[in-house]
Amino acid sequence: MNDKNILILGIGNILWADEGFGVRCVETLNERYRFGDNVKLMDGGTQGIYLVQHVQAADVLVVFDAIDYGLEPGTLKKIYDDEVPKFMGAKQMSLHQTGFQEVLAMAEFTGNYPEHLLLVGCQPVELEDFGGSLREPVRAQIDPSLEIALDYLQQFGITPENHDQPAEALAPGELGLNEYEAGRPSEMDAFRKGDLRFLNDETAESGER
Template sequence: MRTHPPELTCNACSDKPDRIVVLGIGNLLWADEGFGVRCIEALQKRYVFADHVELIDGGTQGLYLIQFVQAADALLIFDAIDYGLAPGELKLVRDEEVPRFMGAKKMSLHQTGFQEVLSLAQLTGGYPKQVLLIGCQPEELEDYGGSLRPIVKAAMQEALTLGLTELTHWGAQPQTREVPLSNREAVTMDELALAAYEAQRPGPESACREGDDRFFPAQVG
């Protein structure tokens, strides 16, 4: 799997931030759009961080996330981004370039809202000193109730490794949990935790995926 530049660590950014925010955005209910939130879920379950680090499931909250962005000295974002790459490929974008990439080819309303958050933070002088976007090219979005496709799910581990390297550079002090968090303690609800969500999803024979033939008959010709 290829990861696209820029380089992971920024040599010009040697100062350790006072407050670090790690943000995953997206919608768990639309297949690969849940990539960012799943990354946050995995980080929280597997690692503990220094007290000045906050992990946030940003979901599709849009402008409601402005307070977290403005309060951060360093911001790490995980999201599914349509870069026009092969499915599952990762691309890293930094600092002032992040808003431009978030709005280059919007996949959903949550990206429109979050691009506005970043732009507002810039206008108000509340833009973090260091920002890193770790974006993954999705394979499938039009699957309501679906989960991550295998190639995107496999990309999570590399994304987490890249994120942990950056967080260590920032002074987040990640440490592996001796006992992983239970689903009830994680940022996602128990029923939406990745394993439960995938296991409990009904099959196509009991839950319509592509439209009900009674109302959406097959096209003729």
């Protein structure tokens, strides 16, 4: 029996289009599979440093995230072990990315760092779309990303069970992909570049979308 503690983590912000890729991956994994007690699935959102305690407790860490690799939009890339923090610090694409690099650094400093680490990242198509959803090239990579993670976990004796019963949600139900999509206003009804109260007058008056 495998006694390693496994943490499967999705990070990102679902409110900014492809930024939500990591969260949607772990959400889908949670909906489809059941794991043993030593496996924890977590929607890390943009919690940053607050994730330290969870990373410290993990022997094996799998992370899903939207990463700017400078590749073709929708491209998947796998990064392993010591290369993960180096890579996440190379190109800052979002605030949570720097935050997670700090999480790894703090975990290493305390001596409680995962023995094995896998980052599954997807090159985003669009980020500047507040309230928007995943673009199709990125959405299409959810299933392949899950396959990569499940194949990786097999070496640690982790084989989940398929299930068709409703799973306990990792985040409030209204943030789930289906409900979020159903309630999302169209681009004609909602400004998608941010909160108009905090944008410059020229942008706000133009109504640029």
